């Protein structure tokens with residue numbers, strides 16, 4: 001069985017779905033067997049869920065849309081070398 | 082009075098324009114948020130977004146070969162930033178503390194306990210934004226690209242032109258620092274709320 005410090009280092013990659021199948025399986029096995037890692041893992045997951053729920057992109061100011069609209073109305077091919 | 086011949090001449094170009102507008106406008110908020118973090122001010126962020134759209138529009142005919150349109154737009158923006166604001170980008174990296182590997186680990190349980198007293202969604206959102214703004218630039222970019230924009234590690238490494246390991250370490254440090262900042266805000270806020278209630282109880 002992996003030691004706890006190794007598992008804690010891969011908790012975020014595991015939550016982000018970035019571990020390969022083998023490492024993911026090993027992490028899952030450890031989490032099932034180790035209550036203290038599992039507790040931290042679930043809290044990390046809850047924190048990330050909270051973060052992602054509240055940290056959504058803010059609407060760009062209307063002035064940005066105006067600037068972007070000016071791009072579309074310009075003949076961009078004429079100034080392309 | 083549209084003839085069939087005219088339609089085939091006009092339509093592809095118009096359809097292409099409409100398609101460009103649709104997919105690019107979809108990412109306008111995200112791209113502006115990214116530009117704001119890169120440039121650090123609203124005026125330069127406006128310029129950067131405009132330049133990025135102009136470039137994207139010019140190269141749009143390569144779209145067939147672009148499998149990930151959103152990541153492509155972000156990469157264009159970041160490359161433009163590096164070219165246009167190179168001097169400033171260097172200054173930023175000089176003041177950046179890249180090697181701080183021993184930030185103490187923040188328990189997610191502590192921040193969740195501190196959060197449990199705070200329910201108002203508007204306030205919550207403000208707190209997260211304030212904590213994000215307080216992060217060092219590179220850590221903020223990593224968190225923005227992952228947790229706000231949903232890119233995977235490989236895409237972030239490509240957008241930021243850095244190794245995968247750097248993405249992982251910045252993301253982990255950024256999230257860790259967010260926990261600490263939010264815990265401090267919320268712990269402080271609930272102390273103030275208690276004080277406020279206590280004053281009201283007395284009055």
Ligand SMILES: [Zn+2]
Pocket residue numbers: 003004007030034036037038
């Ligand atoms: Zn363990």
